[in-house]
Amino acid sequence: MASAPDNVVSPDFGDPVRRLAAQLKAKYSDRITGELTVPGREARYEPLPDELDGRLKEALRQRGLEQLYSHQRAAWDAIRAGQHTVVVTPTASGKTLCYNLPVIQDALETGAKALYLFPTKALSQDQVAELVELNQAAELGIRAYTFDGDTPGDARQAVRTKGDIVVSNPDMLHQGVLPHHTKWAQFFESLRYVVIDELHTYRGVFGAHVANVMRRLRRICRFYGSEPIFILSSATIANPAELAQQLAGDAVTAITDSGAPSGEKHLLLWNPPVVNADLGIRASARSQATRITRSAVARGLKGIIFARSRIMVEILTKYLKDTFDSDPRRPSRVAAYRGGYLPTERRRTEQQLRSGDVDCVVATSALELGVDIGALDVCVLNGYPGTIASTWQRIGRAGRRNRASLGVVVASSQPLDQYIVRNPDFFTGASPEHARIDPDQLLILLDHVRCAAFELSFQRGECFGGEPLEELLEYLAEQGVLHREGDAWHWTEDSYPANSVSLRSVAEGNFVVVDQTEGGRRIIAEVDYASAPETLYEGAIYLIQAVPYQVEYLDWDGRKAYVRETPVDYYTDAIDYTRLKILENFESETAADTDTSRGEVHLVRRIPGYKKIRYYSHENIGFGKISLPDQEMHTTAVWWQVHPEALAEAFPSRQQALDGFLGAAYAMHHVAALRLMAEPGDLGRAVGDGDAEWFATTGPGGRGQLRTLDGGEADPEAQREFRPAVFLYDNYPGGVGLSAPLFDQRAAVAADAYELVASCGCEQGCPSCVGPILASEESRGFSPRAAALTALERFARDGTQG
């Protein structure tokens, strides 16, 4: 095979991406802490399989395909040999053909059916569009339908009986298909392939649920005498075959060597410059990301910026629009893309990206998945996404086959970001994370045993999951959910269990944002329940495509926020008070000076008010009050305390102890996330007394404040007892099993945190170690960094002794 000219990357500095990379490196060498160049790769081809149906060959030819990439051919061979197969190759490497070819071939040959599962509806629609196109190109007569919540009732019968390929999502399979499997009898009898795309998204709690849905699916298939082959595809993670195996329930062949061509990739790790050495404050990642993107777009390159929060997407969009979209008569060059926008708006932006009408898109992780947005040149990450896998996935959105691409990871001041840019080898040398799931987490398993029993009675000797099934069945029988008769357990409840089991989270109903500008009542966005309190309070500025809408009235029970477009020069930021009460102590370790414990806590989160923050200057220009119901959660936590005598001895004042604990909590939170291979948002942190009598926050002056239940400020010296604790809690209702490994690693977490703070280059403490330090040493009278070290030293010392 001769190397096609489009694969050769000559060292041509005329390439605009290369030129940009070189200039950034020359001009900002002090900000670039690490770099990596991944050389371009030539395409490796294999011939089309001889046995491939003539009509399929013709359909491929019409799309200009005369041969396959090597991984596509490898997938074909494995799947045709009847092996479960996972394909792990980069974005835009032709993954869909890996499963479409064998599926369609078998549908043409034997009438075999296939079930495609995508994590989101948008991806399902993309997929069906592609299948329809392929199908029409050669009049294959293959019928592919989506089956999800939007499928009208009168169309469902046709999907069930006529569909060769049914495209759905795990939630629909769980609630709409499996509990009604007899309606799908024909489909299941001929089901030969289950395709699971975006495998890497099935991790954590969601992954554990989906693995159990797959157990149910395989059980139903066995009932109908079919044994489908699983075909999975994934972005790069450390353990694709292991994860695939957990979903397929059997050994899976992994195909990881991509034959698709790729252009050279430049990766820069970027640390914003220090702007205030005293306070250890660096320029914001936001300002740096905006600057890098501006210079890329100004050179005519297409770019994407990933931000970690929805609000940051809107702020970055505004700043870029101020530069590039100042003339309202011209079409927009900058677009925002995030969850919460209506599907039609997202489809429009995707279309504009594909056609090249938009030069730059600012997005959350919503664009991390395989939505087709065409080819881009530059990808800027505003902050480290939290995992190596996710970083590569996002950077992979930029890159054309015959041109260089550039990715820049701009570190924020958060400790995890700082750790990554200061230790570039950690990032460039390490393998991506493992996607871990625990399908045998008892509560999740129990939920799905209930669902499975509803679908088909359990027979003695059956297997389902890694726990003793009969004990689970007897447990349910004792509750009257099941009834044992002879060697079988039957469903005996008047209910539909799948409806009470959500695969994703506690779904309490989304909020809709209703625009009443000009007297209308237009729904312009949706906000999930969990983030509603911090985004939709009355007075909040809610941004859509950087246009500010003010929330005028929030109907909490009706799940509606009424907004009006309002020209303002500020955005709003909610103040978050979290307090904890210890309900039960599962285990404790008492050492010389400290106690470390794990147990159940009741957490109450209150959003008492918000700050108004002016654009560009970021100064605080006012406060507002919020009256919303408290958010409550039961979860598990690990907490660290210092014995009262040791505490009094270590800290000259309670104020210092409070600041020390707050600083220690900040460092420990981030270190713990890294240790647990979790994202920082999976854990929460708090400092309080454990009786919910008081909790501590960092006040506007940068000093620790002790607050009582109603949020009022209290004097730490006036407390009768003073037993502060650092809490790190599992940030999911009910917990997802993070606290037990955290307790096991309690010593390492304290030691790592001590190390992080002790080795930080700052003077008094900074956002990279103990959190932002606003008050100067003079006004405070002591170093918060030293105070945090005092606390951490005791936690770490006792940990190593214990």
Place this chain on the structure above:
Amino acid sequence: MALKDRLNTLRRESGVEPASASAGDVASRLERLRAGSRPRSSAPPDAKRPVDPHALAAGLGARVLGDYLLCREVAVSAAATEALSAALTTAPGLPERSEIDPGSLLFVDTETSGLAGGTGTLVFLVGLLRWEAAGPVCRQYLLTGFGGEPALYQSLSAEAATASLVVSYNGKSFDAPLLRDRACLNRQASPLAALAHLDLLAPMRRLFATRWPDCRLATAEALLLGEHRSDDLPGDQAPLAWFDFVHRGDTQRLPGVLSHNEQDLVSLMRLLPPLLGAHQAPLAYGGDVAATARAWLRHGSEDRARDLLADAEACLADAERLELARLARRAGDRDTAVRIWRALAEQGNERAIEAIAKHYEHRLGDPSTALAWARRLSGLEAQRRCRRLESKRDGAMAQGELGL
């Protein structure tokens, strides 16, 4: 049991349980857990008493048909069948079923373990009512355990083999799919699949949906038969009665379920004569004439639809009168049609005016009068019509002049 302890700990961790709850036995803690969330379907199976199937059968007036399956057979008063035979001589059918042969009917009603649907919903009682040589008979198949399902579906298939039309109330969307699903789960043939199915809910709704507060069976009994059940078991109690039996051997409420089911079946049969009659003369039963006429029309009985509308002309709405006019014209009764159009046209009904204009233009060849009517219409279509009529009229006048 280690697993149980772990589960209880986990449940506590996940916040299912209120914070105040602490130790206590599993059952009572689970009771507390569920108190606020969802009602228990049945009491816990703590006091299960073994039930002797023969004793149970004797108590219910049934016989043991196999493991976990009883059959209760009762003769039904012949009065109902006589009424049905009589009704069928004057009104042989319904729009969806033009001829009904009483000997081939299989009335079906089931009791289930719930209304949630899905494969986990069990049909534990199937009641059938049919004509036999000795007269009408009601046979009820009662599961006393899940193991009886295969035998149940075999019995049902045998029953179905000698019938040709299933009659039910809401059975097309509820009972029949459930029977099909449970048969499939037991790898049995779907028992009713080969039979035609007459679901009386549809004709009932057609007649009375706009007249009654609802069309439940009990409402139909009250308003068509003038009967109110006094000691009947509420329908939603049937699942509980069965769960009580399965979990605890408590048979107390089973007789109530059987008699409820039997009454439903008898009512089905007794409702058929008034339903047949009301399709011939809806007004006499307080039914919806227009909807009934539409149903006859949809099923190809145009004459009957026209007769129904004509009989009730005085109390028809404008749209229904226009429909009558349309049917009359199609049947060649132009006088009736024109009478209706004219009456409505004088009240300004646009469709009637258009029909009158067309009548004058095409039928009577009188473009001037047609034009006079057409000018009362608005819209583009009407303007075109007027222009066409003007030229026709001018042409006719010119021809007239030439003829002079």
